[in-house]
Amino acid sequence: MRADATKNREHLLAVAGAVITEQGVDASLRDIARRADVGLATLFRHFPTREALLECLLHARFDEMAARADELEASSSPADALVSWLHEFLSYTHSYHGVVASMMAAIQDPQSALHASCVTMRAAGTRLLTRAQSAGAVRTDIDGTDLFALAGSLAWLGDQPSMAPRVDHLVSIVVEALLTTSAKPAAGPSNPGS
Amino acid sequence: MRADATKNREHLLAVAGAVITEQGVDASLRDIARRADVGLATLFRHFPTREALLECLLHARFDEMAARADELEASSSPADALVSWLHEFLSYTHSYHGVVASMMAAIQDPQSALHASCVTMRAAGTRLLTRAQSAGAVRTDIDGTDLFALAGSLAWLGDQPSMAPRVDHLVSIVVEALLTTSAKPAAGPSNPGS
DNA sequence: ACCTGAACACCGTTCAAGT
DNA sequence: ACCTGAACACCGTTCAAGT
Secondary structure (H helix, E strand, O other): OOHHHHHHHHHHHHHHHHHHHHHOOOOOHHHHHHHOOOOHHHHHHHOOOHHHHHHHHHHHHHHHHHHHHHHHHHHOOHHHHHHHHHHHHHHHHOOOOOHHHHHHHHOOOOOOOOHHHHHHHHHHHHHHHHHHHHOOOEOOOOOHHHHHHHHHHHHHHHHOOOOHHHHHHHHHHHHHHHEOOOOOOOOOOOOOOO | OOHHHHHHHHHHHHHHHHHHHHHOOOOOHHHHHHHOOOOHHHHHHHOOOHHHHHHHHHHHHHHHHHHHHHHHHHHOOHHHHHHHHHHHHHHHHOOOOOHHHHHHHHOOOOOOOOHHHHHHHHHHHHHHHHHHHHOOOEOOOOOHHHHHHHHHHHHHHHHOOOOHHHHHHHHHHHHHHHEOOOOOOOOOOOOOOO
16 A cells, blocks of 8 residues: 555544544544545545444454453453443443444444454353353343344433433343342342352 | 415325335435425425424324323233333334434424424323332332333334344343343242242 | 425535546 | 546525416
């Protein structure tokens, strides 16, 4: 790649990151090119689709999230690791308005530039989920895609200004529904002590 | 209103209903006017905003949903009424792709043409929720807006083609989290038979 | 009183023409 | 090899001009 091309590409990514953080994933591509002082067609050749641009922006953080799952797997209890990771997923997606819709579309479209990253993300969550299920900490009637769906729907809720303040509360209710240890300790003492 | 105006208005509503059912709430208004064989400006004067058009399309069904809540209140147990109503809410919103996002925005914007209808809808759900809570059938740490949020997030999930098949399962999990009677019968024999 | 075509400022996408 | 301006077909919104 020619030197000016690399420079354009990097500058475009920086500007796109700022604009999308500010306006969401449906921000005007024309506006991004304009702010980057670059021809619109230049943006399109570097990133042939909006999703290709998104992928370059998100790739690093997606990998971090996968690595974070490994860390949590080593350092926390199965249930805590899963719950912590879910919270980090939510706070991350919250910084790019509308990104969950793109992720939901990409996860089942192998043609999408975002596909691989989403599969990686789902795999990381699935790892934590199955570990928690093996430990008997989480109900076994859901799989990694169900977890992905629940996380996505809660993330979407966080994108709605009217509902954002209540998301933490609703997350705790959904988490409680997943954990088998929430056996209503007050209700019945099935096996309380050792 | 002049006779031709009424005719235009009704024809526009019929066409808009068809197009939006087909393409979702973000369908092109220009396309709707075109299919209705009417000038674009005519559509704009009858319905000054997209939400005003949506409101006219949804109003009747919103009222039906509120009436349906009353019926269920009279005919079913508190828990069954709430769960049935939630399912009807989901199957209804499913027929207008993207409508839940509009509802979430409208519920806290009194300026929105959709505001009143959404408040009515939330009130209907709240009625069933508080009845179930009074009967001790549903957890008391959520209110009508939480219910609206959960219903909305599940409806959004149903709009995502990749996740639609799993929504029923996830709904049942969320419902179980709301009901206080879901004391995990398989886990511990607290009170199995009579 | 109501309708309409045209204008305006946007958008994503493509491509011939430049260097 | 890379960039760009201009063209194209869209979009929502507005308004002067028609009947």
